[in-house]
Amino acid sequence: MNVQFTETVLRDANQSLIATRLPYEKFEPILETMDKAGFYSAECWGGATFDSCLRFLNEDPWERLRTIRKHVKNTKLQMLFRGQNILGYKHYADDVVDAFCAKSIENGIDIIRIFDALNDVRNLEQAIKSTKKYGGQVEATLSYTMSPIHNEAYFVKLARELEDMGADMICIKDMANLLLPMDAYSLVKALKETVKVPIHLHTHNTSGTGDMTLLMAAYAGVDIVDTALSPMANGTSQPATESLVATLKGTVRDTGLDLGKMSDAAVHFRKVAQRLQDAGILDPKVLRVDTNTLLYQVPGGMLSNLISQLKQAGKEDKYYDVLAEIPRVRKDFGYPPLVTPSSQIVGTQAVMNIIMGERYKTFPKESRAMLKGEYGKLPGEVNEEVRAKAGIKPEDVITCRPADLLEPELPKYREEYKDLAKSEEDVLSLALFPQVAEKFIKLRNTRHPLGQRFIKPLEHAEKVERHIAPLSRKK
Secondary structure, three states: OOOEEEEOOOOHHHHHHHOOOOOHHHOHHHHHHHHOOOOOEEEEEEOOHHHHHHHHHOEOHHHHHHHHHHHOOOOEEEEEEOHHHOOOOOOOOHHHHHHHHHHHHHOOOOEEEEOOOOOOHHHOHHHHHHHHHOOOEEEEEEEOOOOOOOOHHHHHHHHHHHHHOOOOEEEEEOOOOOOOHHHHHHHHHHHHHHOOOOEEEEOOEOOOOHHHHHHHHHHHOOOEEEEEOHHHOOEOOOOEHHHHHHHHOOOOOOOOOOHHHHHHHHHHHHHHHHHHHHOOOOOHHHHOOOOHHHHHOOOHHHHHHHHHHHHHHOOHHHHHHHHHHHHHHHHHOOOOOOOOOHHHHHHHHHHHHHHOOOOOOOOOHHHHHHHHOOOOOOOOOOOHHHHHHOOOOHHHOOOOOHHHHOOOOHHHHHHHOOOOOOOHHHHHHHHHOHHHHHHHHHHHHHHOOOOOOEOOOOHHHHHHHHHOOOOOOOO
C-alpha cells in the first residue's frame, strides 16, 4: 500500500523556519500545481498562522483559508488545533470550541489535527465531538515525548482511548524530533496492531534523524507522513518531500506522487526561500542539525525563545545552564511534553530559576496555572514542595476537566464586539486575539469594503514585503 503525504510548506514548514511570516501571495501562484501532485492533504492553517496573519501579515486568516480552498480542489486541507486552547494559550468554553470547529470546516478545512500539550484526553473531547458534528475528519494526536512515564505502552494506551473517542486517524506528533528511527518502527508497528484507524506521523529534522525516522515508519506500515518541499525543509522544519518520495519509488511503499509537479513547486519556493534568506528573515542557523534537542528535549522554536529571553536579561552566558535546568523543571512539573504552551511555560520557568540565582524564587502566572491544573492533568507526579512554594494548596488543585468550570462565552463576545464584528468569524478572531484582531478589523472596516482580502500592510509587514519582492496584489 502506498504511503500518503501531507505537505506542510503552507503551515508548519514556514512556521518552523520563518515564524509564520509567509504572506499568502508568496504561494498563491503555485497552489494549483501543488494540488495536482497527489498529496493526501495540505496543512495550511491553524497553529500560529491565525495569530501571525492578524499580527504581522495584516491578512484576514479566514479569507486566507477561503482563497486557498478556491485554488485547491483535489487535496484535503487540514489544520492544527490546540484542543480546548483552540489556537490560543488559554482554555476556552465549549461553545467557542464548537463554533470555531464549525466555521473552520465551513470555510474549507477537511481534517482537524487536535492535540493537547499534556495528552489530557478530556481537553480533546469537545473538539472531537464538534469536528464530527460538522462533517470534518478528526485526527486525534499523541504529543510525543520521552520521560520515565512516557513509553511505548503509554502511547499505545492513549491511541486506544482516542480511537474509542471517535478519532478517524491517529497522529504521532513528534514536535522536537525526539522519535528515533528504530523507536518509530516499533511504535508504529505497535499502533498498527492495536488500532484500526490510519496512523499519521509528524516529525521535524532538528536533530538530523527525521528522514530515517520517516523511512523506518514507512516500513513499519505508517499510513501518512508529514514532509515539506525541499526549499522549506529540514532543520527545525520537516524532512524534504521529494527525497522521501524518490527513496520509496519502486518499493512496496511507493507513494505514487508526481515528482515533476513537486519539482515545479520547488522551483517557486526556492525563489521565495532565497529572498527570505537575503532579507534575513530565514536564518540559516535554523537549517542546521542541533543534537541539543536529543539531550534536553527542547524544540527548535523553544531554543530561539530562550536565547531571546537571555539576551533581554543580559545573561546570554547562562544558555547552557538554562538548558540543563529545563529537564529539572519538567520533572518538578510532572513531565509535561514540551509543546505549545507547555514548552513556553517550562522554558520561561527555567530561565527565571537561572537568572534569579535561586530555583523557584519567582513563578510566572502561567507556571502557577499549570501547577494548579488549569491546563489539565499533568502526566506525572508534581513535586509538592515546588507546588507549595508557588502558593498552591492541595485542596486548590483542579481535578475536573478545566473547561467544566467555564460558562458559555460566545454571547458575551457577540455583545462586546457587536459594533465591530461583521461576521461570526470576526467574533471568533476577537475572542482568541482581542487586541491584534481589534486593530486589524478596525483598519479593515475603515479603509476597505467588507470582504476585501488584504488591507494596506502595517509597518512590519511593509518591511517584510519590501525585502522579499512581492508579487503584484490581486484585487
